[in-house]
Amino acid sequence: xxxxxxxxxxxxxxxxxxxxxxxxxxxxxxxxxxxxxxxxxxxxxxxxxxxxxxxxxxxxxxxxxxxxxxxxxxxxxxxxxxxxxxxxxxxxxxxxxxxxxxxxxxxxxxxxxxxxxxxxxxxxxxxxxxxxxxxxxxxxxxxxxxxxxxxxxxxxxxxxxxxxxxxxxxxxxxxxxxxxxxxxxxxxxxxxxxxxxxxxxxxxxxxxxxxxxxxxxxxxxxxxxxxxxxxxxxxxxxxxxxxxxxxxxxxxxxxxxxxxxxxxxxxxxxxxxxxxxxxxxxxxxxxxxxxxxxxxxxxxxxxxxxxxx
Amino acid sequence: xxxxxxxxxxxxxxxxxxxxxxxxxxxxxxxxxxxxxxxxxxxxxxxxxxxxxxxxxxxxxxxxxxxxxxxxxxxxxxxxxxxxxxxxxxxxxxxxxxxxxxxxxxxxxxxxxxxxxxxxxxxxxxxxxxxxxxxxxxxxxxxxxxxxxxxxxxxxxxxxxxxxxxxxxxxxxxxxxxxxxxxxxxxxxxxxxxxxxxxxxxxxxxxxxxxxxxxxxxxxxxxxxxxxxxxxxxxxxxxxxxxxxxx
Ligand code: SF4
Ligand code: SF4
Ligand code: SF4
Numbered sequence: 001x002x003x004x005x006x007x008x009x010x011x012x013x014x015x016x017x018x019x020x021x022x023x024x025x026x027x028x029x030x031x032x033x034x035x036x037x038x039x040x041x042x043x044x045x046x047x048x049x050x051x052x053x054x055x056x057x058x059x060x061x062x063x064x065x066x067x068x069x070x071x072x073x074x075x076x077x078x079x080x081x082x083x084x085x086x087x088x089x090x091x092x093x094x095x096x097x098x099x100x101x102x103x104x105x106x107x108x109x110x111x112x113x114x115x116x117x118x119x120x121x122x123x124x125x126x127x128x129x130x131x132x133x134x135x136x137x138x139x140x141x142x143x144x145x146x147x148x149x150x151x152x153x154x155x156x157x158x159x160x161x162x163x164x165x166x167x168x169x170x171x172x173x174x175x176x177x178x179x180x181x182x183x184x185x186x187x188x189x190x191x192x193x194x195x196x197x198x199x200x201x202x203x204x205x206x207x208x209x210x211x212x213x214x215x216x217x218x219x220x221x222x223x224x225x226x227x228x229x230x231x232x233x234x235x236x237x238x239x240x241x242x243x244x245x246x247x248x249x250x251x252x253x254x255x256x257x258x259x260x261x262x263x264x265x266x267x268x269x270x271x272x273x274x275x276x277x278x279x280x281x282x283x284x285x286x287x288x289x290x291x292x293x294x295x296x297x298x299x300x301x302x303x304x305x306x307x308x309x
Numbered sequence: 310x311x312x313x314x315x316x317x318x319x320x321x322x323x324x325x326x327x328x329x330x331x332x333x334x335x336x337x338x339x340x341x342x343x344x345x346x347x348x349x350x351x352x353x354x355x356x357x358x359x360x361x362x363x364x365x366x367x368x369x370x371x372x373x374x375x376x377x378x379x380x381x382x383x384x385x386x387x388x389x390x391x392x393x394x395x396x397x398x399x400x401x402x403x404x405x406x407x408x409x410x411x412x413x414x415x416x417x418x419x420x421x422x423x424x425x426x427x428x429x430x431x432x433x434x435x436x437x438x439x440x441x442x443x444x445x446x447x448x449x450x451x452x453x454x455x456x457x458x459x460x461x462x463x464x465x466x467x468x469x470x471x472x473x474x475x476x477x478x479x480x481x482x483x484x485x486x487x488x489x490x491x492x493x494x495x496x497x498x499x500x501x502x503x504x505x506x507x508x509x510x511x512x513x514x515x516x517x518x519x520x521x522x523x524x525x526x527x528x529x530x531x532x533x534x535x536x537x538x539x540x541x542x543x544x545x546x547x548x549x550x551x552x553x554x555x556x
Contacts, residue, residue: 001431060425060445067422068403071311077428078403131397131508132434200507201434203373208502208516209327209384213376218383221337221369224361227439231427295508296436299371299388 001133002234003289006058011123012281014051014084015145016274017044019153020160021091022116025109029160031098036164041095043156045088052084076129080122087115120149127288132295134201135194136288144190147183148252148281154179155256155274162267173264177257180277184253187284191245194291206298217301232294241291244283252280311402313395314411320486321413321452322392322513323472324495328520330479332370332385336471340368340389340450343470347455349420353443365439367450368471382519387480389471390437390450391504391512392416398429398438398449406447414486414513415454420446434508457482485513 021044023029031037056062069085071078090112097104124145127136154176161168203217204210225233236244259273344367345352354364368389375382392409396416399407406422407429409415418429423446430438430447438449453469456462466473472480483492492515495501501515541549 058426060427060440061423064404064422064424067405068424068426071403071405074312074400075403075428077401077426081403126428129401130431132432201505205507206505207373207375207384207386208504208518209373209375209382211518212380212382215373215375217371218374219332219372221371221388222363222366224363226363226369227365227442228430228436231430231440232436294431295434295505299436 001289001292001294002231003286004058006054008282008285008289010051010055010058011145012051012278012285013054014048015120015123015149015281016152016156016278017047017051018087018116018120019149019151020044020047020156021087021153022113022150023153023157024160025091025094025112025116027103027106027109029157030164030166031095031103033164034099037095037098039163040160041091043160044091048084048088048091076122076125080119080126083115083119083122087112087119090115117146120146133292134197134199134295135190135292138190138193138197140186140190140193144183144187147179147186148284151176151179151183151252151256152274152277152281155260155270155277158260158264159267159270159274162265162270168265173260177260180253180257180260184249188249199295201295201298203298203301206295217299220300228296229300232296233300234290235293235297236287236290241287244287248280248283248287250280251276252284255280311399311405311407313399313409316394317411317414318486319413319484320392320394320513321415321457321482322485322492322515323389323452323469324481324483324492324501324515324517325387326479326481326495326499326517327384327386328517329477330370330385330387331477332372333476334370335474335476336387336480337366337368337370339470339474341366343453343456344448344451347453348451349418349448350441350444350446352448353441355442363442365441365448367437367439367448369436380522382522384519387471388435388437388504389514390416390433390452391435391510391514392450392452394511394513395509397432397434397508397510401428401432403428413484415452416449417451417454418447418449420444423447434505434510435512452482485515 024040029040031040056065059065068078068081072082094104094108094112121142124142128141131137158168158172158176203215207215209215255276256273259269263269341352352365356363368387371386371388373384373386375384392414396409399409399416404422404424406419408417425440425445427440438447441448456469457467459467468482472482481492483490485493487493496515499517501517503512504516
């Protein structure tokens with residue numbers, strides 16, 4: 001699948017923003033000073049809305065984007081939109097409550113956290129629900145999205161605690177480390193599935209000509225690339241993909257883990273860990289698209305949709 | 310509404326006969342011609358002429374080779390929207406622009422609502438949807454909904470443009486909901502099948518397989534042998550004999 005920057009940016013950045021807000025609403029951050037409140041809310045709203053805005057840039061008609069809120073009964077993209085709007089609105093209320101009356105009750109935070117988890121899940125299911133892209137249509141797809149959002153959120157949350165001069169409990173660092181290791185282990189399993197799971201579809205089932213024998217593409221229907229090939233015909237060379245997987249693990253897992261273990265109380269190191277992590281996630285997200293093969297590519301002469309080419 | 314309607318009693322669609330299609334591309338061109346001036350925005354091209362022509366089309370004809378040796382076949386393979394009963398393109402659409410008509414099962418895009426997100430094209434396993442490069446909205450086969458019910462056209466023209474134009478009659482239009490319709494009978498007799506059945510889309514359009522190659526048998530003979538074997542009669546027998554004597 002074509003790795004569009006707007007979508008890569010959208011899923012990574014709003015995933016980070018949602019993860020961060022999920023932790024902030026649990027009330028561990030001291031927001032009694034206006035400056036803290038300002039920094040935390042700007043970070044959260046900045047990240048989530050930058051992501052959402054970039055996703056609308058991908059559209060042919062951004063001015064009609066509001067229509068995408070209407071079909072939540074059937075469409076994951078619509079659900080994602082509705083949930084993101086709900087999250088932004090409830091976060092707005094939560095921060096306003098903080099400003100006027102001090103910390104809101106914990107149950108409010110937990111309610112918002114549930115909405116946040118649902119939003120990240122909906123984002124992942126935009127892709128995870130597509131049967132046409134075999135490697136996305138896997139139960140680990142939403143799990144990875146949720147875990148990465150939690151990792152990025154925890155790193156950003158630790159940075160913010162350090163920045164505000166609050167003591168960082170050892171358990172928070174341990175949880176962050178555990179999330180990082182868990183997330184990338186699951187991602188590794190996802191990659192393993194991508195390499196080893198075949199597909200039920202082949203050019204024989206796509207044409208129904210398998211009864212005659214092996215089917216080959218003889219002539220494409222057009223002489224230059226069309227929309228389908230531009231959008232769905234992109235597959236990164238496997239040797240590059242493997243290198244990029246390791247690069248993403250290096251930035252997304254190894255460097256942040258080293259930073260946290262080395263000094264999990266320094267705002268600078270934790271900030272760097274967050275930036276390393278999101279860099280790794282950008283690469284991971286690029287690969288998420290670039291490694292994904294759409295079933296329609298069969299018609300254009302892919303011998304077999306065994307995704308391990 | 311992008312939730313799917315209850316399956317309709319009338320299921321309009323196409324039968325494509327892979328035994329007959331010669332890959333002339335006439336249906337491709339006539340589809341483009343009709344749809345660039347019909348339903349919705351013109352079907353635009355990014356570049357219509359030159360070395361790298363590109364644009365949006367609703368119907369494309371591939372060519373495949375199947376098998377090896379003397380039973381191998383070259384098959385021309387037209388492909389347009391199959392108006393699936395479980396259309397994943399419809400349920401994925403966030404805006405309600407994509408819909409399946411409850412009355413006859415035709416899958417359409419309301420271009421005034423489409424935001425051009427492209428998710429429906431990602432959901433379609435058959436590559437039946439293409440984004441319009443000028444308009445930024447999704448284009449797909451309309452089953453020529455603006456012809457088949459159009460009372461301003463003479464009756465013989467009230468079929469899809471691709472069906473009307475096909476010089477070999479490889480495309481047929483009809484109601485698959487009616488077991489006695491021409492298309493249903495054709496599918497039953499010739500073993501019409503679904504493309505990518507494992508994708509679970511339940512396409513309405515059906516494909517008829519190429520007929521098996523006629524085997525040569527021992528009694529057949531070459532034209533030369535046939536000419537030799539024929540014994541002339543009457544005048545020709547007389548001439549044959551006379552010429553024989555002369556030689
Ligand atoms: S062929 Fe593709 S576009 Fe047409 S109804 Fe089926 S899934 Fe939708
Ligand atoms: S491109 Fe248009 S028709 Fe397709 S899913 Fe998006 S809004 Fe719906
Ligand atoms: S039915 Fe009409 S829109 Fe569909 S492929 Fe045929 S000519 Fe094109």
